[in-house]
Amino acid sequence: MITLDNLTKIFDTDRGVVTAADHINMEVPQGEICVLLGPSGCGKTTTLKMVNRIINPTSGRVLINGQDTTDQDTVSLRRNIGYVIQQIGLFPNMTIEENISIVPKLIGWEKSRYLKRASELLEMVALDPAIFLKRYPNELSGGQQQRVGVIRALAADPPVMLMDEPFGAIDPINREVIQDEFLKLHRELKKTIMFVSHDIDEAVKMADRIAIFKDGKLIQYDTPDDLLSHPANDFVKGFVGRDRALKRLQLVTVSEVLETESSVVTAEDSLATALQRMDDAGYERAIIVVDGHDRPVGYISRSVATTTKGKCGQHSYNLRTVVRPEDDLRTVASKMFTHDATWLPCVSEQGKLMGVVTQRGITHYLGATYKSSRSDDQSIRRIRVAT
Amino acid sequence: MEILDFVMTNLNLLGKLTLEHIGLVVVAVGLATLTGVPIGIAITQNERIATVVLYVASVLITIPSIALFGIMIPILSTIGHGIGYLPAVIAVLLYSQLPIIRNTYTAINNVSPGLREAARGIGMTSAQRLRKVEIPLSVPVIMAGVRTAVVMNIGVMAIAAYIGAGGLGVLISRGISQSDPRQLVVGAIAVSLLAIVADRSLLSLQRRLTPRGL
Ligand SMILES: Nc1ncnc2c1ncn2[C@@H]1O[C@H](COP(=O)(O)OP(=O)(O)OP(=O)(O)O)[C@@H](O)[C@H]1O
Ligand SMILES: [Mg+2]
Numbered sequence: 001m002i003t004l005d006n007l008t009k010i011f012d013t014d015r016g017v018v019t020a021a022d023h024i025n026m027e028v029p030q031g032e033i034c035v036l037l038g039p040s041g042c043g044k045t046t047t048l049k050m051v052n053r054i055i056n057p058t059s060g061r062v063l064i065n066g067q068d069t070t071d072q073d074t075v076s077l078r079r080n081i082g083y084v085i086q087q088i089g090l091f092p093n094m095t096i097e098e099n100i101s102i103v104p105k106l107i108g109w110e111k112s113r114y115l116k117r118a119s120e121l122l123e124m125v126a127l128d129p130a131i132f133l134k135r136y137p138n139e140l141s142g143g144q145q146q147r148v149g150v151i152r153a154l155a156a157d158p159p160v161m162l163m164d165e166p167f168g169a170i171d172p173i174n175r176e177v178i179q180d181e182f183l184k185l186h187r188e189l190k191k192t193i194m195f196v197s198h199d200i201d202e203a204v205k206m207a208d209r210i211a212i213f214k215d216g217k218l219i220q221y222d223t224p225d226d227l228l229s230h231p232a233n234d235f236v237k238g239f240v241g242r243d244r245a246l247k248r249l250q251l252v253t254v255s256e257v258l259e260t261e262s263s264v265v266t267a268e269d270s271l272a273t274a275l276q277r278m279d280d281a282g283y284e285r286a287i288i289v290v291d292g293h294d295r296p297v298g299y300i301s302r303s304v305a306t307t308t309k310g311k312c313g314q315h316s317y318n319l320r321t322v323v324r325p326e327d328d329l330r331t332v333a334s335k336m337f338t339h340d341a342t343w344l345p346c347v348s349e350q351g352k353l354m355g356v357v358t359q360r361g362i363t364h365y366l367g368a369t370y371k372s373s374r375s376d377d378q379s380i381r382r383i384r385v386a387t
Numbered sequence: 388m389e390i391l392d393f394v395m396t397n398l399n400l401l402g403k404l405t406l407e408h409i410g411l412v413v414v415a416v417g418l419a420t421l422t423g424v425p426i427g428i429a430i431t432q433n434e435r436i437a438t439v440v441l442y443v444a445s446v447l448i449t450i451p452s453i454a455l456f457g458i459m460i461p462i463l464s465t466i467g468h469g470i471g472y473l474p475a476v477i478a479v480l481l482y483s484q485l486p487i488i489r490n491t492y493t494a495i496n497n498v499s500p501g502l503r504e505a506a507r508g509i510g511m512t513s514a515q516r517l518r519k520v521e522i523p524l525s526v527p528v529i530m531a532g533v534r535t536a537v538v539m540n541i542g543v544m545a546i547a548a549y550i551g552a553g554g555l556g557v558l559i560s561r562g563i564s565q566s567d568p569r570q571l572v573v574g575a576i577a578v579s580l581l582a583i584v585a586d587r588s589l590l591s592l593q594r595r596l597t598p599r600g601l
Binding site for chain 2: 052054074075076077078079081083085086087088089090091092093094095102103106136137138139152162
């Protein structure tokens with residue numbers, strides 16, 4: 001847990017004083033990712049760097065797990081805090097292995113232990129140790145370097161991590177990949193993380209909580225869903241963007257809006273049966289055809305079922321695409337637009353039909369949370385489903 | 388032809404003088420490296436002191452070597468070394484300070500702020516940062532300074548023959564005083580060749596010392 005208590009930093013510059021952080025009070029709970037977000041110069045980096053005392057606060061305190069860091073020895077403090085800087089900062093004169101092993105070596109791990117650790121960590125971020133351990137940073141792509149920067153910070157297994165725009169220097173596609181990797185890693189490791197970003201999409205994706213800064217002041221500190229549905233003022237509203245309702249889509253997974261489909265037909269059923277089941281179940285448009293293993297193979301539209309006779313197998317349309325329960329609704333909405341569909345079947349890993357997700361279900365979900373009252377925290381669903 | 392004859396008949400002398408010359412330069416620049424590198428590192432801590440130190444070093448290098456030897460004679464005479472080996476080494480040591488201090492200072496100062504911060508943020512003490520990051524990254528530039536010092540002072544050392552320090556300058560000074568163009572030319576060529584060879588070999592040493600990955 002990281003606690004900022006009235007944390008303030010005033011820089012004395014030639015052009016007068018700059019209050020880079022103005023009485024910041026916030027708390028990052030154990031195991032959560034807190035994203036510091038805001039426009040350039042609002043004090044995100046300054047706030048972050050006061051946690052590991054790269055910058056000394058003018059006033060106020062930082063507590064880590066309840067312990068005041070003010071009088072702690074900076075060297076040992078920093079060895080317990082993983083630090084990823086925006087410029088990556090891999091030491092070019094050291095191999096990847098040496099870069100990753102720095103902190104474990106400094107704190108006196110045995111050689112065999114830190115070498116094993118370096119291999120493990122590389123594997124965690126999908127870099128083959130056999131290839132990369134002995135390479136030098138300049139022999140890696142930007143994205144690979146960034147991954148190494150992150151695992152170097154993780155090497156000695158620090159409980160707390162500070163990350164300053166760690167994925168800033170990568171192209172958007174690779175950034176998504178690394179973000180996903182990092183989230184996966186985080187779900188295993190459960191570090192307490194403070195993460196600076198100026199990209200609202202990144203923040204929404206990564207954060208358990210988002211802290212919005214402006215001119216050195218903390219404006220709003222909330223879960224991504226709360227922030228998007230209840231921006232505190234016009235500044236936040238402007239910052240999160242006019243498409244904030246759409247941004248919320250990526251916070252919700254299919255499993256949360258899934259309508260479990262109880263009525264289906266098989267290829268052997270007649271179209272009349274299909275029509276009957278649609279009526280019974282209240283399906284307006286179509287019914288899904290499954291095979292002997294409950295796998296969706298097609299669908300019968302209501303218009304076909306009412307106008308034609310015969311077996312379902314001969315008259316079904318092919319399914320254009322399916323979704324998975326862990327997909328986020330943004331992906332789903334995009335698929336719906338691409339395939340001009342108002343609903344999509346959702347299948348399990350084995351391909352079994354789990355239900356359908358409908359446009360109406362999505363709209364309903366977003367609308368319902370908009371109306372929920374702010375204090376009613378419990379009703380706001382957690383953003384990530386444990387996988 | 389005459390020159391070649393001279394070389395063939397005086398191979399021994401030539402070898403001895405060359406070794407003497409190399410010995411003088413190596414000792415002097417070696418000592419200069421031992422003093423210049425720490426000074427260069429130390430002055431990165433304070434910009435004002437750095438300016439003063441670099442200024443003094445650049446003034447030193449503008450003093451003509453003959454004048455420097457002249458100044459040292461009365462001073463060093465008090466300990467019985469007014470001429471010879473000691474003043475020659477001291478002169479080269481002083482001349483070498485500027486390239487070595489300046490290159491060290493610049494190299495350490497130019498280590499990128501990102502790397503500095505990473506090293507700090509990781510929890511390295513300032514000694515560890517210096518040893519593991521700043522100095523290794525500065526090696527190529529520091530070595531370039533040493534190279535400059537060596538090449539420059541191979542020439543300076545030739546003049547030290549006038550104060551009896553030995554070395555290839557002996558041939559040149561004798562060539563002049565005895566109006567013997569053979570000795571003069573051989574001495575001059577030998578000094579130039581020595582400078583070129585030293586430059587090449589130090590360059591390859593520099594490459595060898597540069598950490599891989601830079
Ligand atoms: N060392 C310093 N000396 C003087 N002023 C500083 C210093 N560091 C930061 N500032 C000022 O403090 C304010 C906050 O800077 P900070 O680096 O925290 O911003 P930021 O939110 O991280 O911005 P960015 O998104 O551009 O990185 C800025 O106005 C900046 O100019
Ligand atoms: Mg910043």
